[in-house]
Amino acid sequence: MNIYLIVFIYLFLNYASQNEDGSEVERTSRFSTTLPGVAHVPFLTPAVVQERRPLIVAVMSAAASGTSKAAHGDVAAKRKKGPGALATAYLVIYNVVMTAGWLVIAVGLVRAYLARGSYHGLYYSIEKPLKFFQTGAVLEILHCAVGIVPSSVVLTGFQVMSRVFLTWAVTHSVKEVQSEDSVLLFVTAWTVTEIIRYSFYTFSLLNHLPYLIKWARYTFFIVLYPMGVTGELLTIYAALPYVQKTGLYSVTLPNKYNFSFDYYTFLILIMISYIPLFPQLYFHMIRQRKKVLGHIEDYGKVE
């Protein structure tokens, strides 16, 4: 039943893509990009990273490129030789599989809700596909490293690892938070985000980008991003007492490596780090939205 649903959605979108404007103005379009690696931000095209990047993005690119001025954001804006037919085919398959996977999660959530009649404990019904597909996103770091995707390895790595961190080091590790509603909040945000993002890449690779998908990608984040961040923060906050009580992932002195680590303090620092990061990334995306969708509105006016 799930399969038919997925196939149906695909056919629909494909049909809808016939009349659309195709590839975007600023993208090289031949190959997919993982988002240009702005942490936690699903909706960026690579080319636009160049513009007035927030400090955290600039710092991370600088860190990534060391002393050389690689600035992968620049690369994306220029015409680059495509990654080749084989790499493109692989990327299409990758993005299709990821889209399908997140659709499975979405459908799983809906079905579980309908079956139970309540929002509680839906995490358990999609725990395995969530772990599988979110962890699978680690491949995107590899894509950047190998060069078939023109994004910064560091930025992509940061984003993917922060998701993986929440999936494994918080939600999986602290069983008591799995029944929290905040988990549903961020899982839903991630699911919708990823479905749109991966389909966006798929269609871009195939040069048939429906305007609907592009619009969705640059609009849904307005709600989904704060929603996801709220869910994540609440989940981490809920995990704190259990971490402190059990000393999870913590190392104390004395030990022969003369090292200590307090996971509880670490989680608090993570939460605090959202404060500078989130507004920068959010407003960066809003600027990108104006840039990308702004063009289309202008065309409309001309007619």
Added chain:
Amino acid sequence: MVNSKSATGNKRVANGAVVPAPLPVQAQSKRKPAKKTKKAVVFFEVEILDAKTKDKLCFLDKVEPNATIGEIKSMFHKSHPQWYPARQSIRLDPKGKSLKDEDVLQHLPVGTTATFYFRDLGAQISWVTVFLTEYTGPLVIYLLFYFRVPFIYPPKYDFTTSKHWVVHLACMCHSFHYVKRLLETLFVHRFSHGTMPLRNIFKNCTYYWGFAAWMAYYINHPLYTPPIYGEQQIRIALIIFLFCQIGNFSIHIALRNLRPPGSKTRKIPYPTKNPFTWIFLLVSCPNYTYELGSWLGFTLMTQCLPVAFFTLVGFIQMTVWAKGKHRSYLKEFRDYPPLRSPILPFIL
């Protein structure tokens, strides 16, 4: 860890302000003998545009043909006092490379009306200042932890000293290392650039001071555990550390001697009579190799994971620098010895 650019004896410190010598006589005497003063000197006109906005920022007429970019920068500074020469990047093409201060106007591919593009490099700070600041921090911070000043460890340990003699040894080694660096900054290194962007000082100090505090916290902790293999391990580690300190110093001296004060010549470094420099046969940047060795020795001596992290991060950064330096050497010198690797013999 020193990003040792090739040396210059040119003492353009602080904001790199250089007093220009616009008079032809003085300029002539600085130059190599090739130029003669012709009776009719063709003066150049120089216009400087903003690289981004293409606005006309400055127009200089009657510029000597043998004026250097450095002199032009000084002239530009007069009309725009907020842009001292060290923060000016002058280039022929808005997106091109910066011209060097030594480049002479008439040898550049420009007509008699030269158009240059200007880019503001941002506030600058001298290399010497940055180095002194970033190295003094770890020296002081480590000692704060060593003497266990209040508010770091539980109050009953305030102003006590560790009972492990390796902790005292580690303090001496760490302090020696940074004193050596400070002295080298003042008396040995010859920097080719006078300045770097101001924001670097914050970045660099965070790195050095942060790591120093992190390492010092554990080494001087009341619950510190000395190395498993005891005296043997510490002895070997100390030998490695001292060997590499001497090696690192030898390389710095060798690099300094490559360049007489006042010149900016770049030469291939070669092994000298000092055996510690024989590593030049195999490595382009042995100062980094020895630095890595020193920190490996220190890690072994203290058996402390944060020290290992610091060594690793430093190694990664130095490898990036060494590879860049190696590449520049290869580009600049046709006869560069092929056996050399950037930082680790045969490996990296």
